[in-house]
Amino acid sequence: MVFCKMSDRTMARQVLLFMWFLSLSSALGxxxxxxxxEMPKVSLVGNIAQDLGLDLKRLKSGKARIYTGDSAEYIELNKERGVLLIKERIDREALCGQTxxxxxxxxxIFENPMQLYRVTVEVxxxxxxxxxxxxxxxxxRISESAATGAVFVLERAMDLDVGINGLQTYILKPTDNFSLKLQSxxxxxxxxxxxLQKPLDREKQEHLSLVLTAIDGGDPQLSGTAQIHITVLDANDNAPVFxxxxYKASITENAFKGTVVTIVSASxxxxxxxxxxxxxxxNTLDNVAEFEIxxxxxxxxxTGNxxxxxxxxxxxxxxxxDDGGLTDSCKIDVDVIxxxxxxxxxNIMSKLTTISENSNPGxxxxxxxxxxPDAGENGKIFCxxxxxxxFTLKSTNANFFSLVTEGDLDRERESEYNISVTCAxxxxxSLSSSVTLSLQISDVNDNAPVFxxxxxxxxxxxxxxxxxSIFTVRARDADFNQNARVSYMLEDSSVNGVPVSSLVSVSADSGVIHAVRSFDYEQIKDFQFRVKVQDGGSPPLSSNTIPGRWKDDYFRSSCCNVKRFYLSYPYFTVLNHNAFLRLL
Structure with a gap:
């Protein structure tokens, strides 16, 4: 427990810290x-980085931010110093009332990886x-015949403060005829x-004035007063009796205006x-404005909601x-169903819009x-x-959930998911709500080109x-963008001591095979060479080529003697993404 003093209020502030870690990757503390x-703005609440054992760099790299749901933000996070500061004036009475x-x-909330820490600030x-x-x-209006000991209920005061600072006692002055009675x-x-302590005598004093003072227990004490004016009437022998x-009653919430709660009766x-x-x-101060009698x-x-x-x-x-000024009192206890x-x-606290296809399960x-906000079974939630x-939902704490990957992702099979989360x-x-989360699957280079x-x-x-242009080889890659961009190349080899690149070439982008020179059937009849294809990933994936064979033959036409040779298209074996070229 840590104590410090505020110079402008001389009030003690204590800081309580405890952490625990859960088994999920998004550990909670x-x-x-x-x-x-009423602390001034930018006043220090606490050193959150120190108390959670976090490096200041983590606050920045993890894009640390405060999540309050639908509540107003009274506290702000200073990521440069790793501290919590007062953002807006906090009025405890406006915030919590008498609670x-x-x-x-x-x-x-942190990102990369996602983490959540719960913070409680007692005001x-x-x-x-x-x-x-x-x-x-x-x-x-009190009859002069009112008996000693007659009781008259006075209006209570209200103090918005609580504890010792709240309303503590009352004083009634003067006390010639009346005393004060307080019942907890x-x-x-x-x-x-x-x-009434002393009988009244209208003939001696028809009007009396008293002062009721309500006092709190603060330092210094604060008080409020009300004037009591009493008119003494001629004798009225009997007071009303409830x-x-x-009385006990119950009523369901959202009851229509005009619904009868109960009936009280006095004689x-x-x-x-x-x-x-x-x-x-x-007791008009006690939030009973929703009722009338x-x-x-x-x-x-x-009469209200x-x-x-x-x-x-x-x-x-x-x-x-009664008209003679005598009274009786009762109370009605009303339970709301x-x-x-x-x-x-x-409430979406933090989310990813894109995730890599090679992300690990979990x-x-x-x-x-x-x-x-409902109670009992009406307020229990299942998502x-x-x-x-x-994907699956894991409960990290009461009404807190993490959506995590449950199986392998494959962009080539599914590039986008629209995940519907339903809470009932x-x-x-049963009542339920749903939200839809769109998640893009980013590509990794996990597919080699295939002819x-x-x-x-x-x-x-x-x-x-x-x-x-002799022929065209084509290969395709199931990946996306740069990972699917293929390029072709000849593998170094020689034909009769001559580099194959001096005989044919391949367009890197289109896969078109071109003759580099004019062929002479009498000089070369067949040869073989290799073509390799690779993608644009990092690192790139490629085929492993298998030798192909080139062969020439003569064909003579009936009209003229024209030498021809036939050049085969490369033959590619699909196994292991290999391409095989054979020229016949």
Missing amino acids: QVSYSIPE TPCALHFQI TDINDNAPMFSKTEMKF QADGSKLVEMV THKT DLDEGSNGKITYAIT NQTNGEVRV IDYEKARHYQIHVQAS DINDNKPQI TVVTMINAQD SVNENMP DEGVP DKSSYEASVQENNTPGL
């Missing part, structure tokens, strides 16, 4: 930091919010009640106006008042994060890829013109 909210601990979660609270009342004035609730809040002190033994009851919701019959209805992913439970405080109304969200192609493809939840019915015939034959008349 995690590092955690803790910072106070503790408050943390930013993001990932640092601690500072005392930058004073307690506040939504209503700065509260009015009560299950959610950690306090129910604020004003208790049938139940606690008053008085008659006339003193027995007429009015209902009201009192009929002030006459106590019917509670939905109920979203399980935003709030799973509501507690509504209701007060019943989740429905499967969210499709999984697929090569990471894409990193994927899938999220579903898959379309079948009959040499386990709700009934298109096993033998060639042609004839030429003696006394031919030098440069005469």
